[in-house]
Amino acid sequence: MAIKIETHRDVMRRTGKIMATAAGLTAVMSFAMGLLVFGSDFSAPITVGQMQLFGLLAGGSISVALSGAMSYRAGRLMLELAEMRRELAQISQTDQLTGLLNRRGFDAEAAAALDQAQDSGASAAVLMCDIDHFKSINDRYGHEIGDKVLVEIADVLRQFAIRHEALVARYGGEEFATVLTGLSHDEAALCAEEIRRDCAARTILDDETLLPVTISIGFTVKSRDLDLADLMRTADHALYIAKRSGRDRVEHARDAALISRLPASA
Incomplete structure (x- = not known):
């Protein structure tokens, strides 16, 4: 079971666990190398060459095994950290x-989409x-229904x-925003x-109680100088005109500019 790293004590516990594992692995591998080089007769004489071979095999094997295990663990931690960053970025x-x-x-x-459209010459x-x-809607039906409207x-x-x-x-x-290119x-x-x-056709609440929900939309289209802030301001102005003109309607910024110049009674 993995040790959660939340406090300094957890760090020390994890360090101790790794050290104990490394010590155990070293002992096992050293014993195995000893049997391989010296045999199972513990009273047999040992030559200098055998000692050198033992040191070479044991040192190399233990070093490779421990470094490989630590590298693998470090890689897993880096992968988990990268996945966590992606999840946090998405959230x-x-x-x-x-x-x-x-x-x-x-x-x-x-x-990014506007930059790509600009480079390709698309609107x-x-x-x-x-x-x-x-x-x-919120005042009459409560925020739970209001949230359901937003979800719908x-x-x-x-879609x-x-x-x-x-x-x-x-x-x-x-408020919701949409960007399309090439139109x-x-x-x-x-x-x-x-x-x-499609929004007006949705049934909110339940099969017995129909809550009609409509939206107003303002939009703008440009084929050059695609600045997001400017496009949003222009579309938002068209949305304001749609609201002022009775709601449940679509206003194009080009037309909204003309409407906005009319007297309020018009």
Whole structure:
């Protein structure tokens, strides 16, 4: 059973265990080498040559065995440490409730996707999605139902990502973000509408109680100067217009810019 290393005493216990193992292995191998060189007659005379051969065999064998065992153990520890780092990195970039990327993970992967799109000359679309009236859902049904809504919407986005090779994330609270590359404005609009429609079709709560949940989406598409922060700000502005215009709708940033210039009563 492995010794957990949590205190200085654990370090000393582990060191003692390794030293005892090494001492036992040395004794066993020395005895075996002695039998091989000198035989089993303990009263037989020993020559200088036999002593030299014994020292050579015993020293070499024990050194190789111990160094190999320690190298193997060190390698296993390095492997475990690397796996632990990967797990911690994944945890730090994943939203624990929905299983999607969190904001930190999204920013890192989205930046890489935009760099690749920039190098290949492809366009990039950013969609910002926000669950409509989410605070009211929490207030009326409780946070447990609110969490279920988040999970259901996240599943819609996950399935969308699989179909379209998109990058999706829970960006914060009830906001979700999506990045797609190589799409035209019309294609991005169709993708946004697909997400909006699939979310509206989900049944939340149970078979007897239907809780209609809709989302608003703002998106933007650019073919050059693909800066993530700029794209997110533009898509977020379009999302704001979608919210102000009645929710459960998709707004393109190009159109949202025109709407935002209209009087508030328009």
